[in-house]
Amino acid sequence: MPLNIRTYHDLTEPDRSGLPGQIAAQRRRVAARLAGVGRVVAVMSGKGGVGKSFATAGLGRALALAGRTTGVLDADFNGPTIPALLHIPVARCALRNDAIEPAVSSDGVRCFSMALLLQDGRPLGFRGPEAESHVWRETLEAATLREFLADVAWGTLDRLLVDLPPGIQRFQELVDLLPAPPAVLTVTIPTAESRDAVRRAMQFAQERGAQLLGVVENMVDGPFAGDAGEALAGEFRVPLLARIPWHPSPDVWDGVARRMQRAS
């Protein structure tokens, strides 16, 4: 005879573990920390090697030099490069009450990155059972993103740029964590292969309610042929914010920053 038992949602008694409550508290912590941030902008691409971090750093520096308080969260935990691109030396992270102080570049960009925490040349390693580590590793990286958002003293910012690794997984985690979907700046190179991969990422972002701010086409007039930037901008009806040449001048990012500000 089957047991007539109540199921999970039938139970209403107080629960000391309160796991859903712990998750909710984590989300509140993120929201509270980012309350002073005007806008979170995810820099993404469905393609690797197109210069997302290069664009993020250049844009962050240009925004800061234009008087906008700017932060950069390096969400590429396995290949962090933002501190190097912002010329931030690795130094001890300072604690202030309930948060870690971000590193600050000479241009005034606040930054936090896994590169500030890892031993030189060592990959990101997590404690845990080696077998089937794919089951828990992505969850741990999502927790890392949550703590980088919630536990760094970002303060008041006009823009927090989030430099995402290739693909869409980290973007989904960001959407899950933020109170509202971030705006998205997309980076591509001119080729048709990049266009196709970036199209998927832009579609993914749009379906999750993100505002697409525009496309930056990188590595133009170099060895890569194509019109991916223009094609994607036309297809998604967003501005082509810039076509960055193979050897850009430092001030190229000023124009991108201005156009991105107008788009948002």
Added chain:
Amino acid sequence: MKFLCVECDRQMVFEERQLPGDGTLAAAFRCPQCGRAVGLLTNPMETQLVASLGVKIGGTTIEPQPLETVRGMITTGRDDAFADGTRDPGPGIRWSTAAEERLARVPNFVRGMVKKIYADYAKERGLVEITPAVMDSARSELGLEGM
């Protein structure tokens, strides 16, 4: 995850957690009506999944430390990544020699945070000295796997 005493139709209440240090976790839940207890035993994979979410079965009584999951889980962190290696444990709290020796075996990447957590635990309970026994209690009560 919840446990129901089917005979009493009462939700069982979390009572105790043990972390034997081999990656597994044991938690006891008791029926508030008949007093029957059951044990939840998780294997290292299951323990890791829960820890990866940054939550603790049985809850916790102290506020999370900044980057608590990151610092508790990363194995390739720089020894000098954080400037909190010698954080003041707080007024009125001292460390026994044995506890200090045990703390010294914790990787520097996470040591300052662990020290702060144990100090907060002791302060919350009105303890004036942190000993290995206090550290063991804190590990179980706060779910500090690997600390």
